[in-house]
Amino acid sequence: MNIRTLCLAILHESDATGYEIKKLSVEGKYRYFAEASFGSIYPTLARLEQEGLVTLREETQPGKPSRKIYSITDAGRRALVEALSEPPTPDVFRSGFLLVALCAELLDRATIAAAVEGRITHLREEIGHLEELLRSTNDPTTHWAAAYGIACMTKSHEYLADHRHEIEALARDDGVVETSPPAATFRVAAT
Amino acid sequence: MNIRTLCLAILHESDATGYEIKKLSVEGKYRYFAEASFGSIYPTLARLEQEGLVTLREETQPGKPSRKIYSITDAGRRALVEALSEPPTPDVFRSGFLLVALCAELLDRATIAAAVEGRITHLREEIGHLEELLRSTNDPTTHWAAAYGIACMTKSHEYLADHRHEIEALARDDGVVETSPPAATFRVAAT
DNA sequence: TAGGCCATGTAACCGGTTACATGATTAG
DNA sequence: CTAATCATGTAACCGGTTACATGGCCTA
Numbered sequence: 139m140n141i142r143t144l145c146l147a148i149l150h151e152s153d154a155t156g157y158e159i160k161k162l163s164v165e166g167k168y169r170y171f172a173e174a175s176f177g178s179i180y181p182t183l184a185r186l187e188q189e190g191l192v193t194l195r196e197e198t199q200p201g202k203p204s205r206k207i208y209s210i211t212d213a214g215r216r217a218l219v220e221a222l223s224e225p226p227t228p229d230v231f232r233s234g235f236l237l238v239a240l241c242a243e244l245l246d247r248a249t250i251a252a253a254v255e256g257r258i259t260h261l262r263e264e265i266g267h268l269e270e271l272l273r274s275t276n277d278p279t280t281h282w283a284a285a286y287g288i289a290c291m292t293k294s295h296e297y298l299a300d301h302r303h304e305i306e307a308l309a310r311d312d313g314v315v316e317t318s319p320p321a322a323t324f325r326v327a328a329t
Numbered sequence: 330m331n332i333r334t335l336c337l338a339i340l341h342e343s344d345a346t347g348y349e350i351k352k353l354s355v356e357g358k359y360r361y362f363a364e365a366s367f368g369s370i371y372p373t374l375a376r377l378e379q380e381g382l383v384t385l386r387e388e389t390q391p392g393k394p395s396r397k398i399y400s401i402t403d404a405g406r407r408a409l410v411e412a413l414s415e416p417p418t419p420d421v422f423r424s425g426f427l428l429v430a431l432c433a434e435l436l437d438r439a440t441i442a443a444a445v446e447g448r449i450t451h452l453r454e455e456i457g458h459l460e461e462l463l464r465s466t467n468d469p470t471t472h473w474a475a476a477y478g479i480a481c482m483t484k485s486h487e488y489l490a491d492h493r494h495e496i497e498a499l500a501r502d503d504g505v506v507e508t509s510p511p512a513a514t515f516r517v518a519a520t
Numbered sequence: 521t522a523g524g525c526c527a528t529g530t531a532a533c534c535g536g537t538t539a540c541a542t543g544a545t546t547a548g
Numbered sequence: 549c550t551a552a553t554c555a556t557g558t559a560a561c562c563g564g565t566t567a568c569a570t571g572g573c574c575t576a
Binding site: 298 | 433476
Binding site: 173178 | 564573
């Protein structure tokens with residue numbers, strides 16, 4: 139998914155500034171399509187305007203930088219439909235965590251546990267966001283997409299919680315020494 | 330995940346040529362980390378060799394182009410561990426399908442149904458590949474990763490199959506005209 | 521008063537893809 | 549006889565990120 143289509147899709151839902159589009163594509167409900175930065179959004183918006191796919195009105199607000207509010211045009215809506223009509227590129231899943239898991243024998247248990255922990259936290263946050271989205275929207279398509287995401291991520295979270303001990307047990311085992319309590323036992327008795 | 334780490338991870342498992350690495354990263358079990366092309370793999374391998382992280386032996390086989398078989402070195406293994414030890418970048422999920430779903434009101438039912446169909450087929454294939462991988466490997470980390478993938482994708486598949494009618498029902502409804510047969514009925518009678 | 525938020529934009533850079541170049545072998 | 553597979557590599561290109569430039573307002 140390129141920035142172009144992303145911008146059109148967002149503007150199809152409602153008018154927005156470049157700044158708002160960036161927020162939506164990083165934190166908002168459009169973050170599953172392409173992660174855009176200012177350096178890509180602003181030039182894209184400018185090109186879209188040249189091509190007549192969007193229009194803009196400038197709003198000068200006293201004491202604040204003026205904002206350019208973009209709106210999609212009919213031509214833009216047509217271009218969006220065209221882009222969405224060709225078979226979507228297969229969904230992409232790229233996991234840094236999974237590579238850590240695959241190389242578990244190379245790493246110590248703490249590193250793996252940290253990676254698992256990070257992934258679990260991330261999933262929990264993501265599910266939280268989607269549940270919030272579900273509560274706050276009336277749009278049926280958003281509702282459907284959010285529910286789908288929640289179902290998948292909940293399963294992922296559940297599986298990880300249930301099976302994390304297995305992958306953690308496969309760590310490079312040179313930390314075994316730590317399982318047998320050191321002199322501490324005696325020290326406790328001594329204090 | 331960059332091509333560099335990907336190459337090291339693959340070579341950590343076994344020696345390979347650039348050609349083989351490409352296959353593994355596109356079709357094989359390493360396809361969830363980075364999709365690499367020849368244009369990125371060959372230069373990466375050359376650089377890795379210069380840096381002493383891998384070594385290569387050349388094998389001239391009669392009637393076939395000679396192959397350069399790469400092996401990871403101790404330094405390479407250390408570099409890999411280092412790369413894997415820093416907290417993994419959060420998993421990325423990018424869905425062309427989900428954007429189609431979000432924009433369902435813009436599209437006709439057939440387009441959405443095709444997108445759903447494509448996604449279901451893709452999930453089924455993916456699950457099939459992972460099940461095959463599960464059967465054919467003894468490596469416990471591969472086993473764990475494959476089982477995790479199967480669990481997530483099965484849930485995704487199941488949810489889609491159960492709820493596809495909902496999103497398909499949200500399509501732009503101007504295709505209804507097509508349900509009433511056109512003049513063709515008369516033409517058939519005339520012939 | 522430091523840092524974060526709003527708001528827009530440019531320029532350098534970079535990781536990666538696409539297309540090209542080459543060529544023998546084998547399967548359909 | 550064509551297409552795919554094996555096998556390596558280069559050069560042009562491109563989409564996108566990072567860093568830079570600017571600046572006022574608001575909150576901790």
